[in-house]
Amino acid sequence: MVERVNKPKPPTLSSTPGLPPQATVTFSDDNSRVVAELPTGESVEVLLYGATVISWKDASGNEKLWLSDAAKLDGSKAVRGGIPVVFPVFGTAPTHPQTKDLPQHGFARTSRWEFLGKSTSESTADNNTSANNEPTVKLDFGLSSGSPGLDPLAHAHWPFRFNLIYSVTLNPSSLTTSIVATNDGAEPFECQVLMHTYLRVNDITAIEIHGLSNASYTDKVDAGAAKTQTTTPLTITGETDRVYAPVEEAVTVAEQGRPKYRVTRDNLSNVVVWNPWTDKAQSIADFEPKDGFKKMLCVEPGAVGSWQAVEAGDAFEGAQTITLL
Template sequence: MGHYAAVWDHRAAIEVTKDWNGIDQVVLRNPQGASVRVSLHGGQVTSWRNDRGEELLFTSSKAIFKPPKAMRGGIPICFPQFGNCGSLEQHGFARNRIWTIDDNPPPLPPNDSHGKSFVDLVLKPSEEDLKCWPHSFEFCLRVSLAADGHLVLISRVRNINGKPFSFSFAYHTYLSVSDISEVRIEGLETIDYLDNLRQRQRFTEQGDALTFESEVDQVYLSSPNVIAVLDHERKRTYVIRKEGLPDTVVWNPWERKSKMMVDFGDEEYKQMLCVDGAAIEKPITLKPGEEWTGRLELAVVPSSFCSEDLDPLRCP
């Protein structure tokens, strides 16, 4: 195994195929058998499986896999806005555009390249995009799968405009869970949030952990960089680490809203939870030539796992 890891080449672990719409998608694999699938439609991660082949991201059984709409599930990229305001389409246009593969990406740092397969995608604005959002930018997205199965997304947005511009951003991450009523989130206690179900009023999280018994649509502000999503029934925990993404969105549509969405099953809210690394309250502003980086790392560990990154006081 040691020799195999030593000669591991990220390119050998990449496969480019076409989906049923004829759009390229990239499949990354690691030596242990985990995999990630990312579509050039939206630069969207559509699948993340562990080394046992279990799917870790949620995708609706009613998802519409046809451009120009983003697919309901996986990890859509929300840029240059999150939500619905102004002349732009909801959550911005990046998730509805065709990205390209960068054939000459910058190398991974030596300490970051061991056993890691990755792909670099690029989005540049079209003439149509510039009409509705008149700012020249280059958006580079690196999706990588580590030897330990961790999924890492690194977004770099560069201003190649003649004047400053601002944007908001989110990795709209649909996690697959056994039963939403059996899930709790740790790491957001005492954090202020904006409640989108109550006219974006500001509240402070009171509970020891977030649990779910009704619709939730909240933006936690200046949230910790490590958050845990515990799934009791599956005895596993998603550990979310983020950099350059001060906010965290928590969303579940619950029963009434599920029935109103054409690309979402009536009962599917029970099997999903969105927990997004985001920059929403204070938009990112870039001067000409400046670049912003937002990094998200997703890991799955047994729920008995205890990390000082989360809260050492909770460890037995």
């Protein structure tokens, strides 16, 4: 039999006669990223390096995440923008025995993850994202202590057996990212988890952040001082780097007085709010354009206020859902 030279590739998820249109999932030519698109037009793009979400667009093609113009997407450096995955340490922890020698934000964002597969709303009918019969696609990614793409620094400085499953779920009105960190070894480990979400905004000076009333926080711009959010809503008027422990499970970002995003946490007790403002942006080599701080706001759900102890055979799970308002 003669093989067709230019045989077309079918979509990863194709339409079946008699069934509603389904999502399509495709790979880039160099297999470095996965793109999922709903039949209604929304899309999400995930780089296998770091399992980093680098794009999320609504049905009209409007981008919802901020990505630096100088972001490295070739696996040479953690991505500046999108949604990098932070594990097993937030920032650096020089006094924590298990993670003191790891680079900033750990190794999950600097490892190449494996694409484990996809599912659609028809096969995840019990998922609350499909409760309104909206089309949904879920992408699963994996990283473990035995992964060939694991950052060598992990082997050298974090000798624990682990398995991470990271899922990215897209529907017309929201994006959910969730992580399950399992301890596959005989020894307990401690970890921190964070989803370093860069939201795209039109004007940072017109932003209000609701849902932080009376929340305690650590002010990293003020030498780590412990404070309480006494004014509400929060506005951004200069460099901001705060680790909140909110009482409310959702934070709402409004622009020009109109709600824009709602970020809901599941088993993640903290929210980091970050914007580098003028001077800090100038000092970050891969932050471009330098006035890009005007167009972005990091609202980062995580479990970073303390260490999460994961016993042998146990797992830590956490998730965020970003809803368009």
